[in-house]
Amino acid sequence: MRNFVYAGVPDPSAAGNTTSAAPSAASGLFQMLFLLLIFFVMMYFLVILPQRKREKQFKKMISQIKRGDTIITSGGIIGKVIDVKKDTLKIKTSNTTELExxxxxxxxxxxxxxEE
Structure with missing residues (x-):
């Protein structure tokens, strides 16, 4: 009988074949959970924490807006605040144009x- 080697793995039925024991399932599971834990900790410090910081800064900036401040919108419109409401602002962009x-x-x- 010939012993064939397929992709570096000897035939299990070959005589004198010694196989090494595979790691136990518990240690493999522990390693996987440990790597997942490290991944989530890294994601927290690299993504979630900076995002929370930006949200706090944005809320603080929005809460401090008052009449007379000049703002720039995300669309690039520059205007002077003439009225502050709960969720909206009325701004004046030129002599006669008012936007909400x-x-x-x-x-x-x-x-x-x-004020400065």
Missing amino acids: ISKLYISKVIKNKE
Whole structure:
């Protein structure tokens, strides 16, 4: 009988074949759980924590808007705040143009220069 080797694995029926014991299922499961834990900890510090920080800064910026501040929207519109409501702002973009926009679309607030 010939002993054939297929892809580096000897024939299990070959005489004198010694096989090494595979790692136990418990240690493999522990390693997998440990790697998953490390992955989630890294994701927390690299993605979730910075996102929370940006959200807090945005909420603080939005809550401090008052009449007379100049804002820039995410669409690039620059205007002066003339009225602040619960979820929206009314801004004046030129002499006669007034827009009402949602607070969610504000990207930057430029404070009134008279106060500084």
